[in-house]
Amino acid sequence: MLERGTLRIGRIAGIEIAVHVSWLIIYALFAWSISTLVGPELGRAQTIELGLVFSLVLFASVIVHELAHAIVARRLGIPIGNITLFLFGGVASIKREPGTPADELKMAAAGPAASVVLSVLFGAIAWPLPERMVWANDLFWFLAWANLILAVFNLLPAFPSDGGRILRALLWHFQKSQARATRAASSISFVIACLLVIAGIFLVFDPRAIAGPDTSAVANIAVKGWWWILIGLFLGQAALASRRGAQANLILETMPVGECMARTIIPVPAAASIAQLVAEIALKGVDAGYPVVTEGRVIGLVTLQDTAAVPHTLWQETPVTAVMTPLARTPAAAPAMPACEALEALDSHHVGELPVFDDGALTGVVSKASIFAALHDRAKAVRA
Numbered sequence: 001m002l003e004r005g006t007l008r009i010g011r012i013a014g015i016e017i018a019v020h021v022s023w024l025i026i027y028a029l030f031a032w033s034i035s036t037l038v039g040p041e042l043g044r045a046q047t048i049e050l051g052l053v054f055s056l057v058l059f060a061s062v063i064v065h066e067l068a069h070a071i072v073a074r075r076l077g078i079p080i081g082n083i084t085l086f087l088f089g090g091v092a093s094i095k096r097e098p099g100t101p102a103d104e105l106k107m108a109a110a111g112p113a114a115s116v117v118l119s120v121l122f123g124a125i126a127w128p129l130p131e132r133m134v135w136a137n138d139l140f141w142f143l144a145w146a147n148l149i150l151a152v153f154n155l156l157p158a159f160p161s162d163g164g165r166i167l168r169a170l171l172w173h174f175q176k177s178q179a180r181a182t183r184a185a186s187s188i189s190f191v192i193a194c195l196l197v198i199a200g201i202f203l204v205f206d207p208r209a210i211a212g213p214d215t216s217a218v219a220n221i222a223v224k225g226w227w228w229i230l231i232g233l234f235l236g237q238a239a240l241a242s243r244r245g246a247q248a249n250l251i252l253e254t255m256p257v258g259e260c261m262a263r264t265i266i267p268v269p270a271a272a273s274i275a276q277l278v279a280e281i282a283l284k285g286v287d288a289g290y291p292v293v294t295e296g297r298v299i300g301l302v303t304l305q306d307t308a309a310v311p312h313t314l315w316q317e318t319p320v321t322a323v324m325t326p327l328a329r330t331p332a333a334a335p336a337m338p339a340c341e342a343l344e345a346l347d348s349h350h351v352g353e354l355p356v357f358d359d360g361a362l363t364g365v366v367s368k369a370s371i372f373a374a375l376h377d378r379a380k381a382v383r384a
């Protein structure tokens with residue numbers, strides 16, 4: 001599935017490659033700036049052509065970086081979506097977080113490793129080029145540097161960048177908890193982001209630059225300082241967002257389903273109509289599980305959302321069994337199961353609720369809504 005505003009451009013190793021419309025702006029900008037690298041020995045038309053071609057090679061390098069992540073992910077059995085080029089580079093959509101620190105390390109390191117290989121490759125092309133092909137020399141060196149910078153920038157230990165993921169993998173290995181490692185990696189990233197901002201401010205107001213006679217050098221340092229501040233702010237807010245996410249995940253890892261399920265069980269007879277179910281829900285409130293029972297046996301679960309597919313006019317005559325999720329299609333949860341595992345099961349089976357069985361008896365129903373309500377209560381309790 002592609003997002004809106006993206007164009008498919010092809011498929012490599014079975015992975016769909018697409019570009020977001022915003023990328024076209026950056027492509028034009030790069031093509032223009034690359035064409036300015038070409039010396040005056042070539043004509044205007046040739047200069048523009050070279051800009052367009054080498055800009056494409058540069059973006060192909062970004063795709064190679066993302067492909068490296070995606071191919072390693074697939075080797076590790078992690079489902080992958082497509083690769084999309086955006087305004088600020090590429091994104092490989094990986095459907096699931098890696099399950100072990102070793103997998104995370106391999107996946108995160110693959111991208112920068114590919115960029116380093118490309119950098120060496122372009123350098124090796126540039127090196128032996130004859131003197132008279134000065135433009136080709138310049139352009140291939142540019143590609144070599146650009147790939148090296150891409151690798152180094154991605155290796156900044158600022159979660160969720162590649163470097164941040166490598167850091168998290170190492171912390172995860174020692175701390176044995178992904179959520180705790182994410183929290184620590186995000187905190188370290190936040191400190192690094194703050195240091196970048198502080199260093200940027202120093203560069204902008206460097207007293208040597210202010211006192212110096214060379215105004216072009218002053219301007220140069222100030223511009224660089226602003227870049228550091230911008231990158232620092234960008235990384236800092238990404239770090240704060242992952243820290244918040246990690247906080248929630250940490251609770252989900254430790255909170256048992258027994259603490260976040262609806263305990264009120266209101267059995268609905270299999271012969272009941274949707275109209276009767278809706279009346280029951282309106283009367284008792286939605287914070288309850290509604291198992292569909294026949295002859296004392298639970299055969300499925302039904303929710304208010306399940307009824308949305310049926311038009312109001314048919315509610316009287318449609319039985320709840322027509323819209324319920326049959327028990328056979330729903331994995332069962334246990335009260336001791338961590339909430340994060342219940343969430344995974346809800347997602348992977350595309351169901352709205354899971355029955356919770358304790359010693360064979362239905363004791364509750366867990367849904368995303370009940371889990372998030374419990375999370376919310378926990379957060380409130382922490383603040384109070």
Ligand SMILES: [Zn+2]
Nearest residue numbers: 111112154162
């Ligand atoms: Zn990467």
